[in-house]
Amino acid sequence: MSVLGSNRQKEAIISASLLSADLCSLEREIKSALAAGCDWIHFDVMDGHFTKNISYGIPVLEACKKAVPEAFYDVHLMVDKPDCFAKLFSDAGADMITFHYEAMTNVYSTVNLIKSLGKKAGISVKPDTPASVLYPYFDSADMFLLMTVEPGFGGQAFDKRSPEKIKGLKSEITARGSKALIEVDGGINASTAPIVTDAGADVLVSGSYIFGAEDMKAAVDSLRVRR
Numbered sequence: 001m002s003v004l005g006s007n008r009q010k011e012a013i014i015s016a017s018l019l020s021a022d023l024c025s026l027e028r029e030i031k032s033a034l035a036a037g038c039d040w041i042h043f044d045v046m047d048g049h050f051t052k053n054i055s056y057g058i059p060v061l062e063a064c065k066k067a068v069p070e071a072f073y074d075v076h077l078m079v080d081k082p083d084c085f086a087k088l089f090s091d092a093g094a095d096m097i098t099f100h101y102e103a104m105t106n107v108y109s110t111v112n113l114i115k116s117l118g119k120k121a122g123i124s125v126k127p128d129t130p131a132s133v134l135y136p137y138f139d140s141a142d143m144f145l146l147m148t149v150e151p152g153f154g155g156q157a158f159d160k161r162s163p164e165k166i167k168g169l170k171s172e173i174t175a176r177g178s179k180a181l182i183e184v185d186g187g188i189n190a191s192t193a194p195i196v197t198d199a200g201a202d203v204l205v206s207g208s209y210i211f212g213a214e215d216m217k218a219a220v221d222s223l224r225v226r227r
């Protein structure tokens with residue numbers, strides 16, 4: 001099968017952001033998201049320094065992992081000094097740990113630390129940070145998370161500059177033979193999913209659209225675009 005052919009068969013991975021779930025019923029919400037066809041559970045951690053908001057952290061992840069151990073926990077650290085917390089999140093049950101390029105950390109050593117814990121490592125950039133800052137990490141990171149909203153809150157509008165940024169990063173990843181995935185996060189719904197998937201996104205994070213839907217399965221199906 002040609003490369004184009006195999007690409008056409010490929011479906012995006014859907015990662016459900018718990019930020020918009022019913023936080024009093026996380027076990028039920030995680031199980032519902034998996035039953036509706038979500039592949040990963042996206043766990044947004046905000047510290048009130050890196051972001052203007054505070055969410056949840058290590059004990060909550062530990063409780064989720066204990067309640068639903070079969071889920072893949074895609075942890076998004078929107079915190080300063082993520083290297084100080086990587087082991088705690090790893091021990092709590094994270095499968096993938098993504099931190100921000102803009103956080104106060106040594107990017108190489110934080111990627112290596114996460115990988116030494118046996119977890120997948122991702123690096124994220126905010127909408128105003130150029131994707132080119134990620135190029136030195138093509139061989140070391142497992143995933144690049146392009147924020148399509150400003151980190152801090154669910155339910156924001158998709159940044160319309162994002163498709164060009166995704167396309168640029170995808171073409172560099174392909175040209176350099178990197179295996180890193182591109183994840184997009186913020187404002188993903190049935191209208192924006194085909195745009196980011198066409199641009200080259202491999203993983204789509206969606207929160208308010210999935211957890212706010214009357215029919216969660218129909219919502220997840222509407223995000224899953226073949227390319």
Ligand code: DX5
Pocket residue numbers: 017019020042044076078149150151152153154155156185186187188205206207208209
């Ligand atoms: C924003 C978070 C996102 C957010 C996505 O800081 O990283 O994961 O919850 O939410 P929606 O899909 O509602 O934009």
Ligand code: ZN
Pocket residue numbers: 017042043044076185205
């Ligand atoms: Zn996120």
